[in-house]
Amino acid sequence: MFFNSLTFAVFLPIVFLLYWFVFSKTKSSQNAFLIVVSYYFYSCWDWRFLFLLLFSTLICYFTGIQIEKSTKERDRKFWFWSSLTANIGFLAIFKYYNFFAVSLADALSNIGLPSSPLLLNVILPVGISFYTFHGLSYVIDIYYKRINSEKNVIDYALFVSYFPLLVAGPIERATHLLPEIKLKRSFDFEKAKEGVYQIIWGLVKKVVVADTCATYANAIFDNYTSMNSLSLILGAVYFAFQIYGDFSGYSDMALGMSKLFGLDLLRNFNYPYFSRDIAEFWRRWHISLSSWFRDYLYIPLGGSRGSKLKQVRNVFIIFVVSGFWHGANWTFVAWGFINAMYFLPSLLLGTNRNNIETAELHWDFNSIKVFFSILATFSLSCLAWIFFRANTIHIAFDYIGKIFTDGTFTSQFLQNQRYSYELLLLVLVFVVVEWNSRFKIEPISGKYSWLKMSFCLLAIIALGTYADYKEFIYFQF
Secondary structure (H helix, E strand, O other), rough: OOOOOOOHHHHHHHHHHHHOOOOOOOHHHHHHHHHHHHHHHHOOOOOHHHHHHHHHHHHHHHHHHHHHHHOOOHHHHHHHHHHHHHHHHHHHHHHHHHHHHHHHHHHHHHHHOOOOOOOOOOOOOOHHHHHHHHHHHHHHHHOOOOOOOOHHHHHHHHHHOHHHHHHHOOOOOOOHHHHHHHHOOOHHHHHHHHHHHHHHHHHHHHHHHHHHHHHHHHHHHHHHHOOHHHHHHHHHHHHHHHHHHHHHHHHHHHHHHHHHHHHOOOOOOHHHHHHOHHHHHHHHOOOHHHHHHHHHHOOOOOOOOOHHHHHHHHHHHHHHHHHHHHHHOHHHHHHHHHHHHHHHHHHOOOOOOEEEEEEEEOOOOHHHHHHHHHHHHHHHHHHHHHHHOOHHHHHHHHHHHHHHOOOOOOOOOOOOOOOOOHHHHHHHHHHHHHHHOOOOOOOOOOHHHHHHHHHHHHHHHHHHHOOOOOOOOOHHO
């Protein structure tokens, strides 16, 4: 059940009405209803994986209590590592086993020892990377005595399985979401209105921007050998806007839906394509994942403490692991490695915390520097996205090589497709709207908001009718 489907357009209003008119008397009834709805929502993908979600939930719930009540450090470590092993083990089996089996077989074949790997005929459970990280952060925080274990199994299960964030985040923290879940919510019209605006803007990002760009990005990447330099550059740019519109659009919809139910989720995107360097980009892109790896991997490894060599090691570890988190393919590892290389100069020069405030442009010389810094950072990101999108590392290098060696910059591809030059105008308009919305909660709020919302709905209907790409990219992670 996709957020951008007609089924969900019926599902959400029904849940909203039942939540506030039937189950709003107590916190317990609100949470019990939401957990039932969340399990139904997840079972619509594949009901068999509901048992995996339940098992992961109960493992973390039970071990969290055992860690807290254990008086001996040996027992605390036993329950802690049992929980981590179980959760990471399931993630490894479903997401990474076949990748490692094939990679090992290829390595053996390269040294003259051919083998036939034993592969598992399983599909990747939707959202497993997200709800696994919910549980891991909860157990880790209990072990290090940052929080107390949650005794109410319904409240904890809702924290892990809350349907707006279940399949593609944001990756929530128990320190943030559980306190909200444990309070009775009262209907707030202004918050609900903000939620509706945010849902609609998320749909614009997904249906109007991402799905339209996907039509071109997919065609260019699938036929890159016959494309010229201009088309290949546009393919990388379109994919950059596709993945941003797709993922940030989902996050906006998740945050907006939560406001309808009186809950606030963590912000996941903060206009990353207006970043002035890669360090700033990663403070603004997929914030919940970046901060997760910072708090639970980078800092425990030593973070920015110690020698420069150790700092460099830690940076490469978190970027490569972050890439591998996205999928079982060497292209994602390469994407993480490239971003680590991008980040390295900022680390070595100590400039990685330079651009904290949101970028602004004025009519002065410094703004020229800001503009070209943003353009350079976006270009580097697009170059890295090629590895993220390509099926193999060889194709990614071939794609990039053709950009620099073909040397033809005619509108070879655009003139043969619908919305040809209009797509460039659409992207430009989207960039302008995003730039003007950097200090707002959501772009279509404020003066004439209903008029803006009506325009957005018309765009969703008009362009959504012709979109060829419907699924969310991050559902596969």
